[in-house]
Amino acid sequence: MQKILTQIGHWLGRNQKTIRAIQWIVILFYAFLIIVPPFLSLPDEAATLVNNLTVFSQFMFWGIWWPFVLLSIIFFGRMWCGVLCPEGSLSEFANRFGKHKGIPQWMKWGGWPFVSFLLTTLYGQMTSVYQYPKPVVLVLGGSTIAAIIVGLIYGKQSRIWCKFLCPVTGVFALLSRLAPYRYKPDKAKWHDFSNKKVIPIHCPTVLPLRTMVGSSECLMCGRCSNHREAIELSWRSPNEEIVVYGKDHNSIWGSLLLIYGLCGVALAAFQWTNSFWLTHMRDIIESWFLAHNIMWVFNTNAPWWIFTNYPDQDDVFTWIFGFELIVYILGMGFIIGSISLGLLSLATIITNGKYKVEVFNHLSLALTPLGAASVFVGLFALTVTLLEKYANQGFTWIPYLKAVILALATFWSIYLAYQIIRQYTTSIIRRISGLLITILVFAMINYSWLLVLHIWTIKSDKIPWNTLWINF
Numbered sequence: 001m002q003k004i005l006t007q008i009g010h011w012l013g014r015n016q017k018t019i020r021a022i023q024w025i026v027i028l029f030y031a032f033l034i035i036v037p038p039f040l041s042l043p044d045e046a047a048t049l050v051n052n053l054t055v056f057s058q059f060m061f062w063g064i065w066w067p068f069v070l071l072s073i074i075f076f077g078r079m080w081c082g083v084l085c086p087e088g089s090l091s092e093f094a095n096r097f098g099k100h101k102g103i104p105q106w107m108k109w110g111g112w113p114f115v116s117f118l119l120t121t122l123y124g125q126m127t128s129v130y131q132y133p134k135p136v137v138l139v140l141g142g143s144t145i146a147a148i149i150v151g152l153i154y155g156k157q158s159r160i161w162c163k164f165l166c167p168v169t170g171v172f173a174l175l176s177r178l179a180p181y182r183y184k185p186d187k188a189k190w191h192d193f194s195n196k197k198v199i200p201i202h203c204p205t206v207l208p209l210r211t212m213v214g215s216s217e218c219l220m221c222g223r224c225s226n227h228r229e230a231i232e233l234s235w236r237s238p239n240e241e242i243v244v245y246g247k248d249h250n251s252i253w254g255s256l257l258l259i260y261g262l263c264g265v266a267l268a269a270f271q272w273t274n275s276f277w278l279t280h281m282r283d284i285i286e287s288w289f290l291a292h293n294i295m296w297v298f299n300t301n302a303p304w305w306i307f308t309n310y311p312d313q314d315d316v317f318t319w320i321f322g323f324e325l326i327v328y329i330l331g332m333g334f335i336i337g338s339i340s341l342g343l344l345s346l347a348t349i350i351t352n353g354k355y356k357v358e359v360f361n362h363l364s365l366a367l368t369p370l371g372a373a374s375v376f377v378g379l380f381a382l383t384v385t386l387l388e389k390y391a392n393q394g395f396t397w398i399p400y401l402k403a404v405i406l407a408l409a410t411f412w413s414i415y416l417a418y419q420i421i422r423q424y425t426t427s428i429i430r431r432i433s434g435l436l437i438t439i440l441v442f443a444m445i446n447y448s449w450l451l452v453l454h455i456w457t458i459k460s461d462k463i464p465w466n467t468l469w470i471n472f
Contacts (some may be wrong), residue, residue, distance in 0.1 A: 094149075113257060114257045373408075
């Protein structure tokens with residue numbers, strides 16, 4: 001199996017022209033699906049996946065691309081980024097004709113992936129990007145234009161956009177830690193090649209090829225495969241990069257992206273459409289405005305690029321609802337994230353004897369499988385909804401599949417947490433205590449999904465809006 005994997009890596013390295021051709025096909029298809037649908041009428045009741053381009057585009061972007069690219073990162077690393085991604089390909093192509101300026105310090109700030117992911121997630125909900133083609137132009141088209149501009153200005157033969165600014169680069173970097181293989185350098189072979197002719201290559205994310213560890217920043221493009229006869233695609237344990245390398249290769253921004261991003265704001269974004277809490281929050285806030293005769297907040301004249309406004313589809317946000325939505329998503333994300341942050345900090349103190357940010361960051365990485373599963377389950381719901389609505393398909397077994405995915409991811413996270421904790425203490429009591437507190441974080445995330453998938457789907461006045469427990 002290792003020989004086959006090595007040959008796959010070498011094939012990618014030898015066939016970069018073929019990969020470029022594939023990339024241009026993807027770019028043209030991507031551009032067509034972004035540019036054309038906004039000029040068409042919105043789907044009517046007779047629309048299906050095969051007779052309506054807008055529906056087809058919606059399904060390709062949000063039913064196939066987004067959830068299954070995330071899934072592919074776990075199984076194949078960031079191969080989507082290095083081989084197929086249209087944004088990265090265009091940014092690198094533009095870089096050939098660019099000014100090749102040095103990378104400014106502000107661009108190297110580690111918080112950009114965290115900030116851009118949160119803002120993109122929030123803006124997508126404000127404008128209903130999953131439902132309508134115009135917001136897709138702003139979110140995906142705008143991101144693509146930004147990638148091209150960055151490529152034209154900064155770096156040389158590189159993908160600066162992919163490394164520092166892409167809204168999903170941080171998420172992909174986290175998820176790729178779970179991939180079962182990576183490009184691994186052999187330092188001895190590298191040294192033995194010193195007296196031979198070396199053909200220079202350019203890593204698109206400017207990684208130190210001789211000493212690179214892990215795959216979180218590697219785009220799996222294959223260009224370095226067999227470089228100096230020392231680098232090859234190699235199998236590894238899916239736990240290796242988190243348990244072993246995570247001790248020295250971690251960051252607070254990665255932790256915050258996991259805690260407040262994937263397990264906080266993203267979860268709230270999937271939750272709000274069914275949320276009893278949002279419904280009752282709206283009742284309280286809007287009743288106050290009505291009681292004080294402040295009526296302008298109920299106007300529906302917000303432009304579509306600020307809040308959803310499609311009266312022909314009977315889908316319009318009032319100003320007050322738009323702001324309530326923002327408050328709910330950010331508020332719930334902050335609450336879930338802060339509780340998780342507090343519990344993980346406590347687990348760090350108990351495990352390590354004192355708080356140390358590196359230990360906290362390492363332990364936070366145990367959330368990766370559950371965070372990935374949480375986002376996939378939320379996005380996969382869009383896949384199912386689109387198939388049910390436009391392909392007349394029914395999937396009664398989907399809730400059970402979602403439960404299984406979350407359960408398996410939870411057990412994986414528990415295993416990772418234990419393997420991390422045992423590196424910092426030999427005390428059985430400390431290990432068990434730290435693990436139990438960490439499990440509380442996992443339990444809270446699972447309970448948040450239980451609300452969405454089960455409790456809030458029950459149409460009953462007997463369930464209080466502030467349900468925090470269940471009587472079975």
